[in-house]
Amino acid sequence: MLTLANPFGLLALLGIPAVLAIHFLQRKARELPVSTLFLLERTQRDAASGRRLDRLIPSVPLWMQLLAVLLLAWFLSDPRYQKSGSVQRIAVVVDSSASMGVFMADAIERLNDEIPKLSGGSATIEFTILESAPGRPNLYRGSSVTELNTILQNWRPLDGLNDPTQTIRLARSLVSREGTVIYLTDTLQEPLPFGAKLIAVGEPIDNVGFTGVSFTNEEGTLVWHAMLKNYGSSATERTWYMQTATSKSKPRTIRLEPGAMMTLQSAFPSEAKNVMIVLTPDRFPLDDRLPLVAPQPKRLAIQTASSPAFEALTGKLLRSLESAVPSNDAASADLSITSYDPLDPVPPSGNSIVFVEDSTRAGAYLKGGIVTEAHPFLDGLNWQSLLVRETIQLDLLAGDTVLLWQDKRPLIFLRESNDHQQLCFNFDLRLSNAESLPAFIVLLHRFAESIRGQKITYSAAILETGQSLRISVDPSLDLKISAVDLSGNPLIFTEDSKTAPMTPGFLTATQGTTKLLDAAVFFADTREADFSACAKSGQETLALASTIERHTRPDPLWRFWLLLLLAAMLVSWKFTATKATA
Amino acid sequence: MNSFQMDLESMQDCHGRALQLVARLRLPLRSRVWKGQSGDFTGGGTGSSMDFQDHRAYSPGDDPRHINWQAFARTGSYTMKLYREEVRPVVDLILDVSDSMFFTSAKATRTTELFYLIAESAQAMGASLAVHAVRGDRSLTLDPAALRSHRWFQTASVLAAPDPAQIPVLSRLPLRSNAIRVFLSDLLFAGDPVPLLRHLGQRHGSIIIFSPYLQEEANPAWSGNYEFIDPERGTQHPHRIEPAILERYLISYNQHFTLWKDQSRHHQAAFARIPAEDDLATVLFHEAVPCGALEAT
Numbered sequence: 010m011l012t013l014a015n016p017f018g019l020l021a022l023l024g025i026p027a028v029l030a031i032h033f034l035q036r037k038a039r040e041l042p043v044s045t046l047f048l049l050e051r052t053q054r055d056a057a058s059g060r061r062l063d064r065l066i067p068s069v070p071l072w073m074q075l076l077a078v079l080l081l082a083w084f085l086s087d088p089r090y091q092k093s094g095s096v097q098r099i100a101v102v103v104d105s106s107a108s109m110g111v112f113m114a115d116a117i118e119r120l121n122d123e124i125p126k127l128s129g130g131s132a133t134i135e136f137t138i139l140e141s142a143p144g145r146p147n148l149y150r151g152s153s154v155t156e157l158n159t160i161l162q163n164w165r166p167l168d169g170l171n172d173p174t175q176t177i178r179l180a181r182s183l184v185s186r187e188g189t190v191i192y193l194t195d196t197l198q199e200p201l202p203f204g205a206k207l208i209a210v211g212e213p214i215d216n217v218g219f220t221g222v223s224f225t226n227e228e229g230t231l232v233w234h235a236m237l238k239n240y241g242s243s244a245t246e247r248t249w250y251m252q253t254a255t256s257k258s259k260p261r262t263i264r265l266e267p268g269a270m271m272t273l274q275s276a277f278p279s280e281a282k283n284v285m286i287v288l289t290p291d292r293f294p295l296d297d298r299l300p301l302v303a304p305q306p307k308r309l310a311i312q313t314a315s316s317p318a319f320e321a322l323t324g325k326l327l328r329s330l331e332s333a334v335p336s337n338d339a340a341s342a343d344l345s346i347t348s349y350d351p352l353d354p355v356p357p358s359g360n361s362i363v364f365v366e367d368s369t370r371a372g373a374y375l376k377g378g379i380v381t382e383a384h385p386f387l388d389g390l391n392w393q394s395l396l397v398r399e400t401i402q403l404d405l406l407a408g409d410t411v412l413l414w415q416d417k418r419p420l421i422f423l424r425e426s427n428d429h430q431q432l433c434f435n436f437d438l439r440l441s442n443a444e445s446l447p448a449f450i451v452l453l454h455r456f457a458e459s460i461r462g463q464k465i466t467y468s469a470a471i472l473e474t475g476q477s478l479r480i481s482v483d484p485s486l487d488l489k490i491s492a493v494d495l496s497g498n499p500l501i502f503t504e505d506s507k508t509a510p511m512t513p514g515f516l517t518a519t520q521g522t523t524k525l526l527d528a529a530v531f532f533a534d535t536r537e538a539d540f541s542a543c544a545k546s547g548q549e550t551l552a553l554a555s556t557i558e559r560h561t562r563p564d565p566l567w568r569f570w571l572l573l574l575l576a577a578m579l580v581s582w583k584f585t586a587t588k589a590t591a
Numbered sequence: 592m593n594s595f596q597m598d599l600e601s602m603q604d605c606h607g608r609a610l611q612l613v614a615r616l617r618l619p620l621r622s623r624v625w626k627g628q629s630g631d632f633t634g635g636g637t638g639s640s641m642d643f644q645d646h647r648a649y650s651p652g653d654d655p656r657h658i659n660w661q662a663f664a665r666t667g668s669y670t671m672k673l674y675r676e677e678v679r680p681v682v683d684l685i686l687d688v689s690d691s692m693f694f695t696s697a698k699a700t701r702t703t704e705l706f707y708l709i710a711e712s713a714q715a716m717g718a719s720l721a722v723h724a725v726r727g728d729r730s731l732t733l734d735p736a737a738l739r740s741h742r743w744f745q746t747a748s749v750l751a752a753p754d755p756a757q758i759p760v761l762s763r764l765p766l767r768s769n770a771i772r773v774f775l776s777d778l779l780f781a782g783d784p785v786p787l788l789r790h791l792g793q794r795h796g797s798i799i800i801f802s803p804y805l806q807e808e809a810n811p812a813w814s815g816n817y818e819f820i821d822p823e824r825g826t827q828h829p830h831r832i833e834p835a836i837l838e839r840y841l842i843s844y845n846q847h848f849t850l851w852k853d854q855s856r857h858h859q860a861a862f863a864r865i866p867a868e869d870d871l872a873t874v875l876f877h878e879a880v881p882c883g884a885l886e887a888t
Binding site: 046049050 | 779
């Protein structure tokens with residue numbers, strides 16, 4: 010198979026019309042009276058075959074010059090012949106963010122246009138197609154362009170914004186230094202790492218979609234508030250309606266200026282299990298429908314068993330925790346807030362937040378550096394401004410996990426057993442400024458939420474696509490999770506999935522006859538809904554000269570063509586000189 | 592007529608040059624045995640000239656002044672002396688007036704010069720001159736007396752033929768027997784020369800052919816694309832001339848005139864090709880005299 014390493018060399022063929030134009034200009038006839046015309050026509054009658062030949066070969070210099078142009082174009086285009094058995098490896102990292110779904114058809118078409126150029130004239134091309142999100146299996150590996158196209162046509166990118174660097178590195182390791190790595194996306198990128206080539210197929214398009222939802226209780230009625238944004242550059246009108254399993258509200262028209270946000274709201278129908286807010290569809294459909302369920306967090310029963318000294322704090326905590334209800338029964342409470350009086354040391358039981366209560370004295374402020382242990386409860390929290398006076402301490406047990414130190418003094422530790430956790434503050438809050446620290450409140454909330462999360466009970470929630478899924482289950486029973494998309498079609502979902510589905514829809518988790526979770530899953534990555542930065546890349550993905558050289562060999566007859574070119578030029582010159590002399 | 596129009600002044604110049612040459616060159620009338628009207632040339636029969644030819648026996652009624660008395664003294668019988676008769680030469684001048692003869696200034700001038708030379712030479716030698724113009728199958732007899740008024744050109748110009756490029760038809764010309772038939776033509780027509788030569792040579796005619804030609808047609812430097820104009824028909828013919836075609840043209844040209852030359856020789860015709868470019872006297876001495884078309888005085 011022939012490959013032209015420098016297709017631009019064919020521009021030399023423009024010399025053909027130039028040569029023809031010169032000859033035709035020369036062909037302008039001169040008028041000349043001749044009385045021996047009959048002799049001239051006799052010569053052309055006599056050479057009957059010559060006359061036919063004369064028509065075909067009007068000028069030897071013309072044909073020699075045309076031949077020279079053809080040969081020159083051949084040389085300049087650098088023809089190369091394929092080496093048998095040569096293989097070119099091409100890895101394509103496809104942007105798996107949701108915005109690519111709008112441009113997949115263009116992406117497949119553009120990829121098919123570029124593949125022949127990237128082959129470098131090799132006999133075989135091996136493709137590896139990967140998603141840009143790391144840790145995903147290959148989409149395709151093989152040599153068939155048809156299969157590759159089929160795979161890509163059936164594939165739906167649904168991720169949020171992600172960094173393809175890791176996958177590009179993996180792709181480069183798969184094709185080695187000689188192979189080609191392509192990043193197929195919808196936005197222009199900075200120069201890509203690992204020698205990857207960019208193919209961008211996006212374009213700015215207008216999009217209006219839901220960005221988020223919140224709920225309020227107004228006079229006993231649950232009201233949903235859905236935020237809407239116009240990402241486009243021009244004002245637009247949309248219609249929306251609320252749809253339940255049995256009914257549909259009247260469509261309403263709204264107008265949004267470019268970049269404007271709007272909140273839609275309405276009462277959540279009390280009889281409906283779930284609703285869907287439907288917006289006029291556009292090219293990006295993921296954010297045009299908003300599934301909703303009436304959110305119902307797990308209730309947290311909190312018993313306050315601390316001394317009156319901490320009443321204000323416990324009251325604040327109760328009010329700030331979502332779905333927290335006071336409980337007087339320690340046995341049925343999910344969480345107890347207790348204080349520990351060393352004079353009356355009653356160890357708390359169950360899940361607890363324990364405060365030391367030392368009314369005997371106010372010691373000096375503790376000295377020494379405050380050190381935070383690495384623990385999810387303390388991630389990102391700053392305790393450096395904590396001031397604590399010396400107080401009676403709780404006894405630290407062997408299994409306790411210290412979360413915060415000041416010098417060698419454990420200030421906060423976690424006591425865990427098989428069935429409960431206790432967050433212990435090893436100082437008297439009243440003799441510190443802990444209550445004024447944001448880290449203190451956040452720690453209390455994190456602990457309370459971890460207790461809530463471990464509770465095996467029903468909840469209903471609005472989740473984002475791909476959101477981490479935490480369901481507390483009874484280990485003795487099988488967990489069953491079912492999911493459907495917004496059209497009611499079941500989604501393939503395994504029970505050991507750690508995240509919500511990537512496709513918007515509804516999800517239900519049950520164990521036995523107990524329903525543990527009802528969730529509405531919606532697409533909420535607003536970065537993907539904004540197409541203003543989308544663009545196309547130019548046609549620059551030509552094969553490297555080294556790639557072509559690796560898979561092809563030069564024309565073995567180049568010496569012959571060179572001699573032929575020289576001969577053509579000599580003959581043309583000779584005929585032209587002869588004519589000039591004549 | 593697609594030809595160069597000779598004006599009166601040009602014709603007078605041509606006539607003048609021809610007259611100058613008449614003193615140096617003449618038609619080869621003396622080298623021929625004539626029969627015909629009394630003139631200054633010795634005829635083929637017996638006449639009353641001073642040149643003794645032969646004897647015969649006396650017959651009653653013969654002129655006694657011609658009795659050969661020396662023969663009587665010797666033989667005793669009366670014998671008569673016979674003398675060559677003096678006859679007048681006959682020249683039929685046939686001028687091809689096709690457009691090719693006059694289509695350039697040089698050729699028109701040369702044709703006119705030759706025409707006047709032949710006519711004046713004939714008249715100077717006391718010949719009986721008849722002038723005919725011919726174009727294709729049309730012909731016209733011109734009055735020799737009108738030659739010096741130079742009106743013959745206009746007269747001949749209007750001679751129209753259906754196909755001017757046709758080979759001249761001489762059958763309608765009143766050619767005289769025993770005449771020198773001078774054919775002034777460039778011979779640029781297709782066709783076998785034999786019938787024309789035979790016609791010119793019939794009835795004891797002697798043929799002299801003067802063929803003016805252009806060097807630019809005998810040895811052209813054509814190269815490239817041309818719109819050749821046929822002066823006879825006025826038509827245009829596009830041609831692209833390459834060296835090979837030019838070579839074939841030259842071969843054809845030479846073959847054409849070689850055929851005429853060979854056939855002229857075969858028919859005992861003097862054949863002179865006269866180039867139009869050089870001095871008339873020079874070319875006539877160079878071309879016409881050696882082949883016997885003219886002789887020096």
